[in-house]
Amino acid sequence: MNYKTSLIEIPKALIQKNNIEQIKKLSALKKAKNHILSGELVAFPTETVYGLGADATNGKAVKKIFKAKGRPQDNPLIAHIANLDQFERVVDTKIDNDLENIINTFWPGPLTVILPKSNLISKITTANLDTVGVRMPSHPVALSLIEITDRPLAAPSANTSGLPSPTRAEHVLDDLKGKIPLILGGGACKVGVESTIIKVEKEKIIILRPGGISREELAKISERKIVRKNNSKNNKPLAPGMKYKHYSPETKVFLYTGKKEKLHRYLKNNENKKLALVFTSETIDELKKRNEFVKNKNIKIIDIGSKTDLKSIANKLFYILRELDKSENEIIIVEKIPERGIGEAVMNRLYKAASEKL
Numbered sequence: 001m002n003y004k005t006s007l008i009e010i011p012k013a014l015i016q017k018n019n020i021e022q023i024k025k026l027s028a029l030k031k032a033k034n035h036i037l038s039g040e041l042v043a044f045p046t047e048t049v050y051g052l053g054a055d056a057t058n059g060k061a062v063k064k065i066f067k068a069k070g071r072p073q074d075n076p077l078i079a080h081i082a083n084l085d086q087f088e089r090v091v092d093t094k095i096d097n098d099l100e101n102i103i104n105t106f107w108p109g110p111l112t113v114i115l116p117k118s119n120l121i122s123k124i125t126t127a128n129l130d131t132v133g134v135r136m137p138s139h140p141v142a143l144s145l146i147e148i149t150d151r152p153l154a155a156p157s158a159n160t161s162g163l164p165s166p167t168r169a170e171h172v173l174d175d176l177k178g179k180i181p182l183i184l185g186g187g188a189c190k191v192g193v194e195s196t197i198i199k200v201e202k203e204k205i206i207i208l209r210p211g212g213i214s215r216e217e218l219a220k221i222s223e224r225k226i227v228r229k230n231n232s233k234n235n236k237p238l239a240p241g242m243k244y245k246h247y248s249p250e251t252k253v254f255l256y257t258g259k260k261e262k263l264h265r266y267l268k269n270n271e272n273k274k275l276a277l278v279f280t281s282e283t284i285d286e287l288k289k290r291n292e293f294v295k296n297k298n299i300k301i302i303d304i305g306s307k308t309d310l311k312s313i314a315n316k317l318f319y320i321l322r323e324l325d326k327s328e329n330e331i332i333i334v335e336k337i338p339e340r341g342i343g344e345a346v347m348n349r350l351y352k353a354a355s356e357k358l
Helices: 012-016 020-024 027-037 059-069 084-090 097-106 140-149 169-176 215-221 260-269 281-289 310-326 343-353
Strands: 006-009 042-044 051-055 078-080 111-116 131-135 182-185 196-200 204-209 225-228 252-256 275-280 299-305 331-335
Touching: 006 027, 006 169, 012 020, 012 140, 020 140, 027 042, 027 051, 027 140, 027 182, 042 140, 042 169, 051 059, 051 140, 084 131, 097 111, 097 196, 097 215, 169 182, 169 310, 204 215, 215 225, 252 343, 275 281, 275 310, 281 299, 299 310, 310 331, 310 343
Parallel strands: 006 182, 042 182, 078 131, 111 196, 204 225, 252 331, 275 299, 275 331
Antiparallel strands: 042 051, 111 131, 196 204
16 A cells, blocks of 8 residues: 655653643544554654554554565564553563663663463564564653553564664654654754663573663663573564664675774775775874875764763764765775674674675
8 A cells, every 4th residue: 555654743841841731632633543452553763773663463563564674574572652551561471670770770761571371462563473572662752652552562673674774753654654644843862872772581681682772771770680692694683683684775884893904905096986984083083183094985984982882882873874875985894893881782783784894
């Protein structure tokens, strides 16, 4: 079905004041509610990236997410909730004190927890797994939509599968125009990368996907050991972002790992190509001091921010990759950043996006 896609911006003042009750009264939210309850899709902002939502209890509706995105059917979706009453409805388990503490600390926010699912959640949502990823977003538009529908919303990133995630409403329109009926605009996303996904076991917390909550933040409030699990290509993924190529623009992405001679040699051998260098402020300053490549008209230098402000880099990453994809660059070279804090999530995305290291 070909839709006439509407993009309706929610007033910034209501978002800034976190005025959920007033947002729920808007005609745009009532329109969104009608779409969700009739089995259609609605894109909406969260604090991480824009999500593509459907009623997680309605298998036919959820199938439309996979079709609109071109998403593999074995890649499970996250169920988004607005309150703890909904949480109790979507999972089928008792939670221990440690997990309760984690939830109370980080919800609403960019953390997804994998738990046994209740019969309420469609197996299409979970890709036939008996577990479901559950998250309570903090963006007032997301919470308003979930509350007004009184449905858990299955919502992966609102983009074409494999491309960088959308952090602005126009990114959603670029990818999904004609494929969905409605986009709720809510400004730029605050975090800029997806939620952290964890599975809590008896003696450890397994990070299935690093994201907006760092392992250091988890370690501060839990005595369990924090470990990271990477899915192999042959295994069924337990959570989104584990198995398939993600986050990559159509333009080739190379990862600069700090080997200056290798970078120098590559740039010299490809001086006639149009290249974009997405580097930290510190590296750009160093290049300018040495007067390297800064006068080459074929090279565009993008400052992604300081290594001392990894949250700012995370916030900008997908936006910069999407903007560069619109220009005539032949190669995008992105600098590796420290893998601490949210930097671990940024590098998780860049390792998946890059086709070569320099």
